Amino acid sequence: MTIQELQVQVDNWIKKYGVRYFNELTNMALLTEEVGELSRHMARRYGEQNYKKEVDGVSLIKEEMGDILFVLTCLSNQMNIDLEECFDISMRKKTQRDSVRHLNNKKLS
Numbered sequence: 001m002t003i004q005e006l007q008v009q010v011d012n013w014i015k016k017y018g019v020r021y022f023n024e025l026t027n028m029a030l031l032t033e034e035v036g037e038l039s040r041h042m043a044r045r046y047g048e049q050n051y052k053k054e055v056d057g058v059s060l061i062k063e064e065m066g067d068i069l070f071v072l073t074c075l076s077n078q079m080n081i082d083l084e085e086c087f088d089i090s091m092r093k094k095t096q097r098d099s100v101r102h103l104n105n106k107k108l109s
Contacts (some may be wrong), residue, residue, distance in 0.1 A: 003084040010073040019079040029072040038064035 001009070014021055022030070041064060043049045045057035076083045104106055 011077050027075045034067040
C-alpha cells in the first residue's frame, strides 16, 4: 500500500463509519494519547516495568503503532497535507543534516 492509498483508505473509512473527522485539536490530543499508550507498552516490553498479567507485548505495540498511523493520517487528511510529501521533506532534511553525523559518532560504533 502506498501512502496515498493509506490516506484514501482512512478517508473512506471516516466517511463510511466515522461520520466526520474530529477537529484538529481533538485529533492532536488523540494522537498524543496513542503515543502515550505506545510508550506504556514499550516500557513494559523493553524497559524495567512489567505487565500485571501475561500479555503479548509485541501485539499491543503493533496495535498502538497502527492507531498512531491512523490518527496521524486523519490529521493529514483533514488539513489537506500529503503525507508522502511530508516524508520526502523529512528524509531530505535528515540526509542533509545527518549524512556524516551518525557515521562519525563514536558512541554508535
